[in-house]
Amino acid sequence: MFSQSLFEDQADMSSQQYGFFTFPPNNNNTTLPFGICNQNTLKTLTIIPPSFAADNNSLIESTALRQKEDLTTSIFGGPHLLSLQKATANTWAWGEVNERSNVKKSRDNIIDDHLGVSAIKMKKMKSSRRKVREPRFCFKTLSDVDVLDDGYKWRKYGQKVVKNTQHPRSYYRCTQDNCRVKKRVERLAEDPRMVITTYEGRHVHSPSLDEEDSQASSQLNNLLW
DNA sequence: CGGATTTGACCAGCGC
DNA sequence: GCGCTGGTCAAATCCG
Numbered sequence: 001m002f003s004q005s006l007f008e009d010q011a012d013m014s015s016q017q018y019g020f021f022t023f024p025p026n027n028n029n030t031t032l033p034f035g036i037c038n039q040n041t042l043k044t045l046t047i048i049p050p051s052f053a054a055d056n057n058s059l060i061e062s063t064a065l066r067q068k069e070d071l072t073t074s075i076f077g078g079p080h081l082l083s084l085q086k087a088t089a090n091t092w093a094w095g096e097v098n099e100r101s102n103v104k105k106s107r108d109n110i111i112d113d114h115l116g117v118s119a120i121k122m123k124k125m126k127s128s129r130r131k132v133r134e135p136r137f138c139f140k141t142l143s144d145v146d147v148l149d150d151g152y153k154w155r156k157y158g159q160k161v162v163k164n165t166q167h168p169r170s171y172y173r174c175t176q177d178n179c180r181v182k183k184r185v186e187r188l189a190e191d192p193r194m195v196i197t198t199y200e201g202r203h204v205h206s207p208s209l210d211e212e213d214s215q216a217s218s219q220l221n222n223l224l225w
Numbered sequence: 226c227g228g229a230t231t232t233g234a235c236c237a238g239c240g241c
Numbered sequence: 242g243c244g245c246t247g248g249t250c251a252a253a254t255c256c257g
Contacts, residue, residue, distance in 0.1 A: 155229065156229075158249060160249095
């Protein structure tokens with residue numbers, strides 16, 4: 001089961017996280033731990049902030065390592081800030097390698113190269129459409145609202161009831177022209193309080209800043225996307 | 226009235 | 242080849 005594998009990954013992830021950042025930017029009640037993916041390991045989860053999905057996805061890991069220190073100091077104003085976040089939400093994220101860099105590998109190797117995905121989930125991923133491989137990032141957030149304010153404007157284009165889940169999955173597209181970023185929003189079957197938000201692709205524009213957006217959230221959005 | 230959402234139909238990939 | 246499933250489309254509907 002897909003959702004089951006999420007739980008398995010989550011347990012391993014907590015021990016590897018090296019920092020937190022708030023997500024979404026306008027929500028003070030959620031913090032997001034992040035860490036580094038270890039490729040080819042099933043039990044070790046990799047957590048990568050979306051900002052690390054650099055243009056060259058093969059450099060995700062090294063980029064994350066290189067920027068780790070900068071994130072915890074300059075972006076968050078010092079390591080002490082990390083502990084000041086209201087860590088009421090148990091949130092996390094995982095990244096997925098862009099398959100385009102693996103075109104010459106065998107099918108099995110391609111599967112193995114997905115970051116932080118359990119064996120069960122990898123099997124599942126084989127059945128999903130894979131023509132266009134965009135970087136994908138999944139966030140698990142404790143929230144009453146399904147659609148978290150991430151600074152971008154989204155248009156819903158579909159909703160689907162996923163097998164063995166009681167909550168439908170919603171599909172959104174970024175409303176910006178020429179921006180093909182999509183996201184899926186669903187509730188965790190085992191814990192409906194948890195919202196699973198999966199982003200696919202990278203924005204080609206800045207967030208649409210509303211009047212409420214603070215300078216800090218703008219800064220964080222630039223970091224993330 | 227125009228933009229956003231809903232929702233059933235359709236399509237593609239995969240397993241059997 | 243067929244059925245199942247997830248993802249997308251697009252007409253209908255909603256709503257500010």
